[in-house]
Amino acid sequence: MTAKTGYIDFSNLEDEPLDPAVEALISKGQRTEAERRLPAKERKAKAKERAKAEARKGARALYDLDxxxxxxxxxxxxxxxxxxxxxxxxxxxxxxxxxxxxxxxxxxxxxxxxxxxxxxxxxxxxxxxxxx
Amino acid sequence: MSVIIAIANQKGGVGKTTTAVTLAHGLALRGKRTLIVDLDSQGNVADYLGMESGPELARLLNPVLAEPVAKCTISSGRENLDVVRSDKTTVALKTALSGLDFREFALAEALDKSDGYEYIILDCAPSVDVLHTAALVAADWLIAPTQLSQGSVKGVRDLLVSLADVHRKRRTVCQLAGVLPTFYDRVTGESQGQLENLVKNFRRFVLPPIPADTKTREASRAGKTLFEYAPTCRALVGVASNGGRAEGGYNQVIDRLLEVLR
Known part of the structure; x- marks a missing residue:
């Protein structure tokens, strides 16, 4: 979004930051796309890794110890x-x-x-x- | 002074009315007194709010009647949300307006007298007509919903050409608040590719996408807003991104608007 002044020069937006939500969704999509292009074996390994990470959720705690x-x-x-x-x-x-x-x-x-x-x-x- | 936001895209079926109604009710639920004005002769805003369509827009803008806005608004039955309905009489209104000088200013002038609303949402028809131009003239901000397909992205380009034209010829203040990707489907490569294409073209103007969600259709059929029909649906709360955080959805878009549009 922009401040309420002047015209928008769409040719000059390349260095502009993206909305963080848009950036996050694009990077997730790109990762998924990249995974899709992997050979079947690597795709399976990635899926297994993801399932493992999912299963670990809630099973980790961080305590301050001596x-x-x-x-x-x-x-x-x-x-x-x-x-x-x-x-x-x-x-x-x-x-x-x-x-x-x-x-x-x-x-x-x-x-x-x-x-x-x-x-x-x-x-x-x-x-x-x-x-x- | 009210902040006037036009929801427009010349292409149909991109989620304009869903966006207009959801943003309007979302703002109302956040305690902002909001008016939604239906500029489409199909009168869909009333349907989406579970009401009958009505001739208030024609009464508001009719060059002879020119009734004050306070007489043309009715309560939506929801706190903080009023509506100016539209129906088939809007077709005759457009004909009546087309013979007038300064017709593009009719809506701006009518809404000038609308005291007490913090936000006014204009739901435009999917066509370039006198009311479309009048909406761009009256609005402070423009939101362009676009389905993530090649044709719809082109529709945004056309809309921005219209906006530039309105700026040039009529010296208005309307600025692009954002392009709103709708029907976002993170699973399909096409949706993802079009989102990237949109970002390449419009960078920071791309708002958080609205995930495709059948609840939006069900809600409109039930005459309820998404907040009433499915408050935890994806179209409102977004979808998980990297790190599991929910991104996108109308709630996030409303937060963004409240940050910037004041």
Whole structure:
């Protein structure tokens, strides 16, 4: 769209940015078109990749963790020849079971938070000490 | 002062009335007092709103009657949305206007006295006649819906030639707000190719496309707007693009218009 002044010189629009929605739909269409031209085998691989990505939706979470914890999970995964995601899943499953069973009470580790979004922080140092 | 938007394309079947009615009701739902004026003797705006067609346009623009706009508008039965209906009497109106000097200014003059509307949407007929020119003279902005086919894109070119002609001869302010691709089908190569062709020609003037959607036909048959008949249909909310975000659709077009047309 344009400001309400002057005539439009349609011969001189090449460098003008596109509406973001139009750009997104065109790039999606071009990708689809490019995929259509691939050999059948590659087309199948692409479709499989897309299906995998679709299936992964909702199965990923991003948490802020101490790098030492991330390294520890990796270490265990390496030792047991499995993936870090699965080791993290085992740790979470066991922890949640302990919470359910009353073996762990997070209220013991809470400290007041300055954040307007959360009332408490968890004192991770205390958790570590207790775990040891 | 009202913002007057003409919805025009000389080619028929490109989605002009659907666009006019949907934009008008969309603006009304966003709290903008809106008037839709049907300039087509087929009187389809009334059908799309579930009303009988009527002779209000002929009464508004008749050189003898020249009734004030307040007397020629009727409520659409929806909050913030009034309508000036049209019917077969519009054919006689065009004949009556054709003998007048300054006939192209008749609509602009009539709408000058339309206080209280933030937006006035003009739904043009698919022909180049006196009312078509009068709409371009009266409007501040022009939206050109176009089906994604070779013929329709040419129709936009012809329309822009008309607009340039109106600028040159009648010193009006009407500017192109955008070319609106309708019946967008992301699956077919033809639709995609024509969208790219449109973008190559009109760049930033290409508005977010309206996906092809049978709900639009069903809604008009039911005499309801898309917001009433199928508020989550593709024609309103768009289709997924890269990254899964919905793009296109009338909701996005209304957002764009509200950003710019003030």
């Amino acid at each position: 790098p030492a914890l991330i390294a520890a999970v990796k270490r265990v995964a390496g030792k047991t020849c499995t993936t870090a995601s699965q080791v993290a899943a085992v740790a979470i499953i066991r922890f949640l079971a302990d919470v359910e069973a009353g073996k762990v009470d997070l209220r013991d580790y809470r400290t007041p938070s300055d954040s307007p979004r959360y009332e408490f922080n968890i004192d991770l140092e205390k958790v570590k000490n207790d775990a040891v």
